[in-house]
Amino acid sequence: xxxxxxxxxxxxxxxxxxxxxxxxxxxxxxxxxxxxxxxxxxxxxxxxxxxxxxxxxxxxxxxxxxxxxxxxxxxxxxxxxxxxxxxxxxxxxxxxxxxxxxxxxxxxxxxxxxxxxxxxxxxxxxxxxxxxxxxxxxxxxxxxxxxxxxxxxxxxxxxxxxxx
Amino acid sequence: xxxxxxxxxxxxxxxxxxxxxxxxxxxxxxxxxxxxxxxxxxxxxxxxxxxxxxxxxxxxxxxxxxxxxxxxxxxxxxxxxxxxxxxxxxxxxxxxxxxxxxxxxxxxxxxxxxxxxxxxxxxxxxxxxxxxxxxxxxxxxxxxxxxxxxxxxxxxxxxxxxxxxxxxxxxxxxxxxxxxxxxxxxxxxxxxxxxxxxxxxxxxxxxxxxxxxxxxxxxxxxxxxxxxxxxxxxxxxxxxxxxxxxxxxxxxxxxxxxxxxxxxxxxxxxxxxxxxxxxxxxxxxxxxxxxxxxxxxxxxxxxxxxxxxxxxxxxxxxxxxxxxxxxxxxxxxxxxxxxxxxxxxxxxxxxxxxxxxxxxxxxxxxxxxxxxxxxxxxxxxxxxxxxxxxxxxxxxxxxxxxxxxxxxxxxxxxxxxxxxxxxxxxxxxxxxxxxxxxxxxxxxxxxxx
Numbered sequence: 001x002x003x004x005x006x007x008x009x010x011x012x013x014x015x016x017x018x019x020x021x022x023x024x025x026x027x028x029x030x031x032x033x034x035x036x037x038x039x040x041x042x043x044x045x046x047x048x049x050x051x052x053x054x055x056x057x058x059x060x061x062x063x064x065x066x067x068x069x070x071x072x073x074x075x076x077x078x079x080x081x082x083x084x085x086x087x088x089x090x091x092x093x094x095x096x097x098x099x100x101x102x103x104x105x106x107x108x109x110x111x112x113x114x115x116x117x118x119x120x121x122x123x124x125x126x127x128x129x130x131x132x133x134x135x136x137x138x139x140x141x142x143x144x145x146x147x148x149x150x151x152x153x154x155x156x157x158x159x160x161x162x163x164x
Numbered sequence: 165x166x167x168x169x170x171x172x173x174x175x176x177x178x179x180x181x182x183x184x185x186x187x188x189x190x191x192x193x194x195x196x197x198x199x200x201x202x203x204x205x206x207x208x209x210x211x212x213x214x215x216x217x218x219x220x221x222x223x224x225x226x227x228x229x230x231x232x233x234x235x236x237x238x239x240x241x242x243x244x245x246x247x248x249x250x251x252x253x254x255x256x257x258x259x260x261x262x263x264x265x266x267x268x269x270x271x272x273x274x275x276x277x278x279x280x281x282x283x284x285x286x287x288x289x290x291x292x293x294x295x296x297x298x299x300x301x302x303x304x305x306x307x308x309x310x311x312x313x314x315x316x317x318x319x320x321x322x323x324x325x326x327x328x329x330x331x332x333x334x335x336x337x338x339x340x341x342x343x344x345x346x347x348x349x350x351x352x353x354x355x356x357x358x359x360x361x362x363x364x365x366x367x368x369x370x371x372x373x374x375x376x377x378x379x380x381x382x383x384x385x386x387x388x389x390x391x392x393x394x395x396x397x398x399x400x401x402x403x404x405x406x407x408x409x410x411x412x413x414x415x416x417x418x419x420x421x422x423x424x425x426x427x428x429x430x431x432x433x434x435x436x437x438x439x440x441x442x443x444x445x446x447x448x449x450x451x452x453x454x455x456x457x458x459x460x461x462x463x464x465x466x467x468x469x470x471x472x473x474x475x476x477x478x479x480x481x482x483x484x485x486x487x488x489x490x491x492x493x494x495x496x497x498x499x500x501x502x503x504x505x506x507x508x509x510x511x512x513x514x515x516x517x518x519x520x521x522x523x524x525x526x527x528x529x530x531x532x533x534x535x536x537x538x539x540x541x542x543x544x545x546x547x548x549x550x551x552x553x554x555x556x557x558x559x560x561x562x563x564x565x566x567x568x569x570x571x572x573x574x575x576x577x578x579x580x581x582x583x584x585x586x587x588x589x590x591x592x593x594x595x596x597x598x599x600x601x602x603x604x605x606x607x608x609x610x611x612x613x
Contacts, residue, residue: 013550015529015547015549019551020528020552021529021534023530024231024235024239025238061353062386065352065386066383066547066549067288067528068302069202070306087353090357090388091288091304094307098304098306098307099304139188150306151306151310152209155213
C-alpha cells in the first residue's frame with residue numbers, strides 16, 4: 001500500500017516543486033531530476049528511486065500555487081508520485097489533469113510521513129490510523145482525462161476510437 | 165439577475181446571453197500569447213498529434229522574454245525552437261530580441277490588447293491584461309497546445325469577488341501598495357479560482373500602467389483573472405496604440421458577486437511583503453530596517469515607464485548604498501528606449517545601478533541578478549516564495565518601485581516618503597497615463613499614479 005513520503009505545509013509553490021532556474025528544461029523525460037531540487041535530501045532519494053511507484057506527497061491548502069509551469073507536474077509524474085492536498089491551486093490542478101498526474105483533493109486529511117493511504121472512489125483511508133476522510137471528486141470528464149494519463153493520450157484514444 | 169464583468173466577457177465568447185458560475189463553457193479566443201519557455205512543449209505536443217497548423221496566425225503574438233538574451237544552451241534551444249515555429253506558421257506579430265519585451269507588458273503596450281477580448285498565455289501573470297477590460301488568464305503548455313490548435317478553450321465560469329478601491333491615494337503610496345495590502349487582507353488563496361473584479365473611485369484615478377500592476381498579481385491571491393472596466397483612461401490608452409475596433413463590457417448593477425468589499429486606499433502606507441509569501445504585507449514603518457544585498461526594479465509587475473520614472477525621481481543625484489546592488493530591468497524594449505530618451509538610464513547609471521535589457525530574468529531565479537545563500541533582496545516583482553530568486557536560503561521582500569529606490573539609497577528597507585521629492589505645485593490631471601500630482605489640501609499633495 002502506498003505510503004506518505006513527504007508531508008508539506010500550506011502554500012507550497014511551483015518554485016519549491018520545480019525551481020525557476022530549471023525552467024529551460026522542459027522535456028517530461030528530463031524534468032524529474034529537478035523535483036524539489038532545493039530539498040536536496042528528498043531530491044536525492046527520488047533520483048535514487050528510493051520510493052515505490054504510487055508513493056504520496058501530502059500537501060496542505062493551495063498546493064502548487066504560483067507559476068503555470070507544467071514541469072511542476074511532469075517532474076512529479078516522472079517519479080510516479082501522487083499528490084493529496086486539502087486544496088490545490090487552479091493552474092496546478094488543471095495541469096495535473098492534462099498531464100495525468102494523480103492528484104486527490106481531501107480537505108480534512110490527517111496524515112504524517114510513513115502513513116499508508118488507500119484511495120476509494122470517495123474517500124481517502126489512512127490505514128495507519130484507521131481513519132477515513134472524504135474526497136472532493138473531480139467532475140467525471142476531468143477524472144477520465146487524468147486516468148487516461150493526460151489530455152494527449154486521452155485525445156489520441158478518442159480519435160482512434162472514432163469510426164472512420 | 166445581472167452579470168459580472170467576467171461573466172459578460174465569457175458569455176460573449178461562447179455565443180450565449182448569460183453564463184453562471186460553476187458551469188463549463190467552451191470559449192473562443194481572441195489572442196494567444198506565446199513565449200519561449202512554455203510554447204515549445206506545446207508545439208511538440210501538436211506535432212505528436214499530427215497537427216501542423218495553428219488556428220489563426222493573426223491571433224497569435226510571439227516574443228521571447230524569460231531568458232533574454234539566452235542564458236545558456238537550453239534556453240537558446242527553446243528560443244530558436246520558438247523562432248522556427250513562428251516562421252513556419254507565418255505569425256506576423258513577432259518581437260525578436262532587440263524589439264522584445266516581457267509579454268504581459270509588451271502586448272498591451274504595442275496595441276494588441278483590446279477591451280472585450282479573451283486572452284490566454286502559458287504564463288500565470290497573463291491576468292495583467294484584464295486591466296483593459298479583457299478576460300485574460302494563465303494556462304499550462306497542454307492547454308496552450310489546445311488553444312493554438314483550435315482557437316478555443318474550455319473554462320469553468322468563475323465566481324466573482326468584487327473589490328471597490330475607494331479614497332484618495334496618499335503621497336508615496338502606489339498601486340503596488342494597494343495590491344500588496346489586498347493580498348495581505350485576503351491571503352494567497354483568498355480568491356482561489358475566482359475572478360477579481362475591481363471598481364471604485366480610486367480606480368478611476370489610476371493610470372493604465374498602475375492598473376496593470378494590480379491585475380498582474382491576481383494570481384498571487386489565487387485568482388483566475390483580474391478584471392477592470394475599460395473606462396476613458398483605458399480607451400485613451402488603447403486608441404493611442406491601435407485603430408482596431410473593440411467592444412466594451414460592463415458589469416450589471418445587480419450582478420451577483422460571491423463577495424464584495426471596499427478597500428480604503430486613503431488609509432494605506434507604503435507596503436513591504438516580508439519573506440516568503442506575497443500575503444506577508446506590512447506598512448513599511450512596521451518592518452525592521454533590514455540590510456538589503458540587492459534591490460530589483462523591474463518585471464511584468466513594475467517594469468513599466470511610470471515605475472522607472474518614480475524610481476529615477478528618487479535616485480536622481482543619489483548613490484546606491486555601499487554593500488547593496490541595484491538592478492533595473494525595463495519590462496520592454498520600448499520602455500528601455502523611452503527611459504533612455506528621458507535620461508532615466510543615465511540617472512540610474514550615475515546612481516550606481518545596473519540597467520539590463522527587458523527579461524523576466526532574476527524575478528524567477530533565471531539570470532541577471534540571481535541571489536546566493538543568505539542574501540536579501542527587496543524587489544518590485546510579484547513573488548517572494550522560498551527560492552524564487554535563487555537560493556532557498558535567500559530572502560525576497562516585495563514593494564513598490566518608490567520603496568525599492570529608497571531602499572537602494574539607504575541600503576536598508578526605507579520609507580519612500582523620506583526620499584520622494586515633494587512637489588511644489590499641483591498639476592491638472594491628464595488622462596494620458598503619466599504620473600500626476602493632485603491637490604489634496606493646504607500643504608498636502610497626493611502623488612496619484
